[in-house]
Amino acid sequence: MVNNLDEKLGIDFKVLEKGLTDILENVDLLAIAHNLEGKVVYINPYFLRLSGYDKDEILGSDLYSGLEPKLQTKSGAVVEVYWSSMSLKNDEGSSVGLFSVGIDVTVRNTIQRLLEQSERTLKDRATQLEDKNKYLEDSRRAMFNLLDDAKALEEELQREKSSVEKIIGERTHELKEEQARLLASINSVPKGLIIANNEGKILFTNKTVISILNADSRLWTIEGVQRYLGESVNILEEYKKVHESGSPLKISNILFKTRYLEIYMSPILSNSVQNPIGIVVLIDDVTEAKVLERSKDEFFTIASHELRTPLTVIKGNSQLLKDKYVSLVSESNFEEIVNDIHDSSVRLIEMVNEFLTTSSLEQGKIEFKKDKVDIISVIKNVIDELEITAHAKNLYLKYSASKTAKSEDYNVSADMNRVHEVLINLISNAISFTTTGGIEIKTMKVKDMLKVEVIDTGKGISEKNQSLLFRKFQQANESLLIRDSKRGTGLGLYISKLLIEGMGGQIGLESSVEEKGSVFYFTLPIKNTA
Known part of the structure; x- marks a missing residue:
């Protein structure tokens, strides 16, 4: 029948079939054929190049059994494809598979999306320009209104200026009086006061610190204070610790020449700045307090020692009375009196011992045998x-x-x-x-x-x-x-x-x-x- 058709039409269908095959092999279209089981039985070279697979990897497989509008290649890339499919039939008219042809529309769709985006951008820009023109018009009208008000405002400002200048003058006078009172208060403080910046330059000192250190108040720095204090304390190192930690610090028992000093350092903090903006240093002469404390401890120790001897005698004699004489005295309350004397002496000796132990521990006189x-x-x-x-x-x-x-x-x-x-x-x-x-x-x-x-x-x-x-x-x-x-x-x-x-x-x-x-x-x- 085919031969008869070939003769009738004057066409060699084998030549035609080969021509169509050549077209499919060379055309920039995706061509693929599946059998009824969804296995690939034909795929053209363009499809292979686009998918990244070898022919042997696809033929007979179920890859691309479902043709989607977005086709994923072997590398993971996505290609947008427009598909057209037709059923393949045998001579009896039964379907034996599916032949599909696809066009790569990735570029076209990308261009379409860009055009749509450009159109939206242009519309937005037009809307913005319209809003801007409206804003400029409103601003122009507002400017004219401001110019109308400027003259009246200038007159009002002139009146306010005169009033403010008067208030500033009064406030300046009050601040000077307050500053004088503050300086007088600081200078009357019995502790030496130093305020320094982060670089160690001293911004303020009171008269007491000059008196304590017997120093010159001009051109002071923390290094200068260190030179006056000598090796009695490393104030530079302690100053650095306070600045880095942001925490106050106290240094006690500083022997400076013939005096005992205590130094307290504290960072100066500001709500607007996280790190300290300076350091305040208080120097206290505690020599008299030290002397008084030592005199008190020495008196305490001497008094305790002197108390222990007569108390020990009382304890011993009361014990002797308990052991040998209570039974010889007929007075009913005598034993109770002797017991009270003995118990009280024991308690007093314990108290004296505690006083002496405390004094020795505080003065570092007790040696621990570890x-x-x-x-x-x-x-x-x-x-x-x-x-x-x-x-x-x-x-x-x-x-x-x-x-x-x-x-x-x-x-x-x-x-x-x-x-x-x-x-x-x-x-x-x-x-x-x-x-x-x-x-x-x-x-x-x-x-x-x-x-x-x-x-x-x-x-x-x-x-x-x-x-x-x-x-x-x-x-x-x-x-x-x-x-x-x-x-x-x-x-x-x-x-x-x-x-x-x-x-x-x-x-x-x-x-x-x-x-x-x-x-x-x-x-x-x-x-x-x-």
Whole structure:
């Protein structure tokens, strides 16, 4: 039939078929054919170049089985394609596949989008120009109105100028008077005052600092102050620290010639500037205060020593009376009187000893013998000493060791007698302020320190009184003005603080809840066995 058609039309369809194939092989169109299973059975070279795939990768595969308007290449690029498809049929008219031809419309669509964008831009620009013209017209009318008002405003300003000049004159006079009062106040301050900028140039000094340093007030800098102070203090280094940290700093016990000085430095901060804009330096001559303090300490020490001797005699004689003469005297109140004398002398001797210990610690006269100390042995010895006192109040007194700590962790570098003294103090306090429950001592390792906790179930310490702890002569009562004479001198915790810090540790209140109890602690460095 084909041959008959060829003869009838005068065309060789094989030549025609080859021509069409050549066209598809060379034309800049995408051509692809799929069978009924969606497998690619034909793809032309242009499609291959555009997709980036080899012919062997596509033929027989289901790549591009669904022809989308946006075709993704092997490299991931996207090509916009307009597709036209037709069904392939055999001689019987049954469909055997699908042949599709596509045109790369990426450039055309891009140009179309650019044209649309340009059109929108032009419309927006036209709208802006129209708004600008309207604004200019409004501005022109407003300018004419301003010119009309300018003359009236100028007249009003002239009147205001005269009024302001009068006020400025009055205020300037007030400021000069205020400045004079301020300078007089600063110069009357008993402390030396220096105000310097960030470069160390001194902007202001009062007369007191000149008197304290016996220095010339002209052309001063912080370096100049350092030259006057000499090697007694490195004020340049401290000045730098304050400027860098932005925090105040106090330097005490500066021996300057025959005087003792204290220097306080503080940054000058501004709300508009994050870093300091300068430094204020206060120099105080504390020589008289030092002399008075030393005289007080010396008097305190001498008086305590002198009190201890007669008190020891009273204690010994009262004990002798208790042991040998009470039974010989028929007076019923005699034994009570002797017991009162003996107990009071013991208490007074303890108070004197606390005074002497405090004075020695503050003056650095106590030497700590830092040996290897087994803290568990010390705790057990203290428990043995105080167990009777605790049981008399129906309180438990026990020690709980850490389950994770090693045996060498309980060896601390400390003075055993001083550790014993601190434990006696903390546990005695806990017993005194506990009526039910008891006291538990715990130990645990915290980095390179051993921490000891004394936990009681006593009445606790109110939050406002917690800040009073560890202060000299201070009891944590409800009132600062009322002392409990039965609670001692108020030096126990203060002495404990000095002892622990002298051995390189820390002491404090871990926590306290009223009517539930308190937790006091102290730390000591673990003895290095290496």
